[in-house]
Amino acid sequence: MAMYSRLPGSVALITLQNPPVNALSAAVRQGIVDTVQRALKDPKVTSVVICGQNGKFCGGADIREFAGPMLGPPLVPMIHAIEAVDKPVAAAIEGVALGGGLELALGCHYRIAHSKALLGLPEVTLGLLPGAGGSQRLPRLIGLTAALDLITTGRHISAAEALKLGILDQVTDNNVVDQAVEFVRRVAGQPLDSRRLSTLPCPCPPDVDSLLDKAMVKVRQRSRGALAPVACVQALMAAASLPYTQGMEKERDLLTTLFNSGQARALQYAFFSQRVVGKWSLPSGASWDNSAARTISKAAVIGLGTMGRGIVVALALTGISVVAVETQEKQLAEASQAVPAMLQREAGRRSLATPPGVISFSSNLQDVSEVELVIEAVFEDMSLKLQVFRHLTSVCRPGTLLCSNTSGLDIDQLAAVTQSPGLVVGMHFFAPAHVMKLLEVVYGPRSSPEAVATAMQLGKRMGKVSVAVGNCPGFVGNRMLKPYLEQANFLLEEGATPQQVDEALEEFGFPMGVFRMSDLSGLDVGWRIRKEAGLTGPGVESTRTRQGRRYSPLPDQVCEAGRLGQKTGRGWYQYDGPGGRVARSDPWVHIFLEAYRAEHGLVARSIAPEEILERCLYALINEGFNILQDAMAAGPEDIDAIYVFGYGWPRHHGGPMFHAGQVGLGRILERLQHHHHNHPDVPHLKPSTLLRRLVAVGSPPVQTWREFINKERVHSQL
Numbered sequence: 178m179a180m181y182s183r184l185p186g187s188v189a190l191i192t193l194q195n196p197p198v199n200a201l202s203a204a205v206r207q208g209i210v211d212t213v214q215r216a217l218k219d220p221k222v223t224s225v226v227i228c229g230q231n232g233k234f235c236g237g238a239d240i241r242e243f244a245g246p247m248l249g250p251p252l253v254p255m256i257h258a259i260e261a262v263d264k265p266v267a268a269a270i271e272g273v274a275l276g277g278g279l280e281l282a283l284g285c286h287y288r289i290a291h292s293k294a295l296l297g298l299p300e301v302t303l304g305l306l307p308g309a310g311g312s313q314r315l316p317r318l319i320g321l322t323a324a325l326d327l328i329t330t331g332r333h334i335s336a337a338e339a340l341k342l343g344i345l346d347q348v349t350d351n352n353v354v355d356q357a358v359e360f361v362r363r364v365a366g367q368p369l370d371s372r373r374l375s376t377l378p379c380p381c382p383p384d385v386d387s388l389l390d391k392a393m394v395k396v397r398q399r400s401r402g403a404l405a406p407v408a409c410v411q412a413l414m415a416a417a418s419l420p421y422t423q424g425m426e427k428e429r430d431l432l433t434t435l436f437n438s439g440q441a442r443a444l445q446y447a448f449f450s451q452r453v454v455g456k457w458s459l460p461s462g463a464s465w466d467n468s469a470a471r472t473i474s475k476a477a478v479i480g481l482g483t484m485g486r487g488i489v490v491a492l493a494l495t496g497i498s499v500v501a502v503e504t505q506e507k508q509l510a511e512a513s514q515a516v517p518a519m520l521q522r523e524a525g526r527r528s529l530a531t532p533p534g535v536i537s538f539s540s541n542l543q544d545v546s547e548v549e550l551v552i553e554a555v556f557e558d559m560s561l562k563l564q565v566f567r568h569l570t571s572v573c574r575p576g577t578l579l580c581s582n583t584s585g586l587d588i589d590q591l592a593a594v595t596q597s598p599g600l601v602v603g604m605h606f607f608a609p610a611h612v613m614k615l616l617e618v619v620y621g622p623r624s625s626p627e628a629v630a631t632a633m634q635l636g637k638r639m640g641k642v643s644v645a646v647g648n649c650p651g652f653v654g655n656r657m658l659k660p661y662l663e664q665a666n667f668l669l670e671e672g673a674t675p676q677q678v679d680e681a682l683e684e685f686g687f688p689m690g691v692f693r694m695s696d697l698s699g700l701d702v703g704w705r706i707r708k709e710a711g712l713t714g715p716g717v718e719s720t721r722t723r724q725g726r727r728y729s730p731l732p733d734q735v736c737e738a739g740r741l742g743q744k745t746g747r748g749w750y751q752y753d754g755p756g757g758r759v760a761r762s763d764p765w766v767h768i769f770l771e772a773y774r775a776e777h778g779l780v781a782r783s784i785a786p787e788e789i790l791e792r793c794l795y796a797l798i799n800e801g802f803n804i805l806q807d808a809m810a811a812g813p814e815d816i817d818a819i820y821v822f823g824y825g826w827p828r829h830h831g832g833p834m835f836h837a838g839q840v841g842l843g844r845i846l847e848r849l850q851h852h853h854h855n856h857p858d859v860p861h862l863k864p865s866t867l868l869r870r871l872v873a874v875g876s877p878p879v880q881t882w883r884e885f886i887n888k889e890r891v892h893s894q895l
Contacts, residue, residue: 179208180230181215187223187365188358189216198236199229201277203249205239209281210250210258217262224361225262227285228269228354234294237276240303240445243436252277252309253425256284260373265364269357270294270345275333280309283318286372287364289347289357290336296344299331301405303448304441304829308432312412313424314374319343321381321417325392329409335528375421389414401686403829404440408432439839443831446879447821450814450832457618457633457645458811463626470634471578471627473497477545478552479565481512481538484582485554487610489536490519492552494611495638496531500545501538513538523611546572550631552604554582557705562586563594570595578628580604585651585706589621599625602632605652607823615823616641621648642822647809654819656804657833660796660861662703665691666729667859668789669770670721672781675749676762681786682793686827691793692749693760694825695732696742700749704736721777727858731773738769791848795862798833799849802865805834805886812883835879842868842876 180192191212193199209227216222229235238252259266259281268274268282270290275297282288282296290296298307298315306312307328316324319342327334339345349356370376382388393410400406408431415427435441458464474497478489481503489501489512501516503509516536524533537544542565545551551573553565562581569579579601581591592598603619616636620629629645636643646653665678679690689697708714712723713733721728735748742748743757750760774781801816810816817832830836837845846864853862870889871877877885 178204179212181212183219183222184358186358186362187221188361189219189222189225190354190358191216191225191227193227193229193235195239196231198233198273198275199231199278200236200239201252201281202239202242203247206250206252206255210255213259213262213266216264222264223365224264225266226269226354226357226361227259227266227281228357229271233272234268234270234274235278235281236273237278237299240448243445252280253429256281256309257375260284260286260375263369265361265367265369265372267357267361269354270296270336271353273333276300276307276311277309280307280311280314283311283314283344283374286369287347287357287360288345289349289353289360290339290345291353292336292348292350294336294339294353295333296336296339297331297333298328299333301329301331301409302444302828304403304405304438304444305435306405306409306412306428306432308428310375310425310428312409312428313416313421315344316413316416317374317377317379317421321379321385321388321413324416325410325413328413329392329396329406379416381417385417389417401683401688401827403686403827404438405435405444405829408435440829443829443835443839446831446835447817447828450818450821451642453812453814454642454644454818455633455637457629457643459620459624459626459629459645460647460808461626463629465630465633468626468630470630471549473550473578473631473635475548476500476550476552477502477548478554479503479542479545479569480553480555480582481508481516482554482556484606484608484610486512486516486519487608487612488552488554488582488606489516490523490611491606491639491641493520493534493536494523494527494529495534497534499534499536500548501536502540502542502545503538504540504542506540509538509540519611542568542572545569546574548573548577550578550580550635552580552582554606557584557586557702559586559590559709562591566591566601567594570597576600578602578631580632582606583619585655587650588619588648589623592621592623598623600628602628603648603652604632604636605654613823614640614642615654615819616643617652617654617819617823618643618645619648619652620645642818644815644819645811646815646819647807649804649807649809653804653810653816654823656809657797657800657816657820658824660800661793662691662695663729663859663861664792664796666731667727667856668784668792669731670729670774670777670779671784672774673784673789674762674770675766677784677786678789678793681789684786685790685794686830688825696748696750696752696760699742699744700732700736701741704733707733722858726860727856731770734773735766735769792852794833794836795845795849795852796859798837798845799863799865799868800861801833801837802868802871805882806865806867808890812886813879814883834882838876838879842872846872 178194182190195205216225266285267287268285273295274282298311300307336348340348396406412428415424456465477500478485479502489499492499588603592601602624605617607613607615618632633643675692682690740747746752746755751763804810813834816834820826849864
């Protein structure tokens with residue numbers, strides 16, 4: 178809806194009403210059309226102000242309407258009608274003016290915003306482009322270069338930046354509606370021709386063609402196969418070269434193509450998945466809406482390596498006081514210098530609502546006795562972690578939540594050595610912890626709903642996408658990563674090179690292929706885990722079968738050669754030196770692979786990119802189905818959020834489970850059967866029972882899998 182009122186001084190006030198962000202639903206659009214017409218016809222009204230209720234101007238289109246036929250007045254002619262009004266119309270922007278909300282504001286003659294407002298055109302993040310004139314009006318207002326940046330990235334900007342760019346006419350710390358009313362009273366009766374952006378030429382630099390060509394190259398490289406950023410550049414090319422009317426036709430055609438694309442559906446699914454995972458539930462029946470979370474004001478982090486330092490910063494940025502503990506003197510000294518600098522940089526980059534929390538450094542575990550929550554982030558070694566948890570349970574006061582940042586060790590085993598196992602959960606951060614969005618919150622059978630709720634709420638406070646997952650080796654993300662990595666190694670044995678595997682995965686959209694990623698993370702990380710599992714090390718025979726299944730010793734042998742990745746300047750690739758970032762093909766690796774194949778009697782064959790993708794991605798997806806079947810994740814959205822926000826899965830493919838639905842479950846099943854037939858000694862290629870069941874019932878949409886799984890589970894318990 179839109180509420181109409183007439184203020185003293187002949188100003189009509191139109192207030193958008195559609196909580197929480199006054200999205201432009203059919204009812205709101207109809208309300209705007211009706212109230213603008215009313216203001217236009219009222220001879221006592223000389224000017225108009227459009228605002229939103231509850232401190233929010235407008236968050237844009239109602240995404241829920243995308244799934245069905247568009248009802249109500251279209252947005253484009255509605256904005257054209259506002260721009261054509263012969264009385265000054267001002268947008269009074271509080272809170273947000275995003276997407277269609279900013280396009281609505283651009284159709285107004287003036288724009289006044291509160292200093293804390295955020296503006297942007299984030300349609301590209303949903304696989305779309307600004308489709309209500311934003312791609313044509315914005316460059317006419319602020320120029321091509323600035324418009325390219327805002328539209329192709331979808332980033333939000335502050336009111337101060339918007340004022341500097343020329344999007345806003347005024348910024349205020351006071352009541353923005355009052356300021357807008359005062360503003361339009363002053364300008365009433367002045368000519369409006371220069372305020373109608375659609376009538377203005379698009380200011381172009383002399384080298385406009387070169388500018389746009391370079392922008393297209395940059396966007397193609399950055400988008401890694403995503404269609405929407407490229408279409409945004411094409412729309413801006415139209416703004417630069419065509420009259421407004423023809424530019425709008427181009428915008429409409431591009432939007433139609435994007436709207437009907439699988440990528441738009443994937444990106445919108447990813448958007449809604451974030452909401453779904455926040456509504457977590459446990460097998461016990463406890464869930465987000467019936468479990469109370471504690472509010473944490475003082476926490477501790479044990480272990481100040483790379484991960485621990487990031488966790489300290491992430492906590493402090495929320496205003497939580499942190500006791501940072503490191504028993505190694507050298508590590509403590511380094512952290513006490515590095516962490517404050519990290520915090521200062523990150524606080525400067527963000528607009529914090531509260532001052533950062535106070536950080537105190539200590540080498541004594543006794544100093545955590547008064548905190549409300551502890552996050553252990555020591556070396557990934559079970560015996561060491563058990564030692565820490567035994568100490569914590571004797572030091573901390575009763576009721577303290579004890580959390581581990583383990584990436585895959587048994588949370589139940591850690592809980593068993595404490596006095597209150599119900600207060601133990603995993604909080605698996607991803608490096609760098611103060612930057613990466615994902616947090617896996619790991620619950621065991623004895624974890625209390627309060628502990629899970631508190632960890633989930635704390636993750637939300639830190640700006641994380643928190644996903645509740647069950648306790649199993651590797652949890653969700655790393656459990657699925659294992660078959661992905663295995664297949665990549667097997668492909669090397671069979672004839673592929675690291676570059677070929679990585680190129681196929683990067684062409685799919687990953688920011689980094691599996692071998693470049695391994696070099697970045699450090700090859701010794703996986704090597705240590707394999708040693709602890711008894712798969713390699715002294716006394717283990719160097720065969721291609723370990724523990725009854727196919728095994729590739731290739732990564733072990735690379736590590737044994739002292740090649741640990743970027744940290745040593747050599748891994749699957751070579752670098753300029755230790756710590757180098759630019760990966761280059763290494764002749765040593767090719768000679769090594771040839772010798773390995775000769776030793777094991779393997780004949781190299783040509784491997785197509787399609788097989789690389791099938792083997793790596795379908796094995797990963799298959800394990801996702803096993804995880805759903807084992808109830809380690811509540812639904813496919815949880816898995817997809819984990820992979821999009823923690824593992825670099827290209828967002829425009831939605832996530833592994835969404836991608837499976839897009840490819841077709843029948844196709845996934847058939848190819849897994851094919852590859853398992855060719856490699857019967859690889860259990861991860863054996864199709865999941867859940868996948869078979871879904872195919873048997875007609876391959877239902879991914880959004881219905883959660884309900885299907887729950888019904889299957891209930892039926893099996895009867």
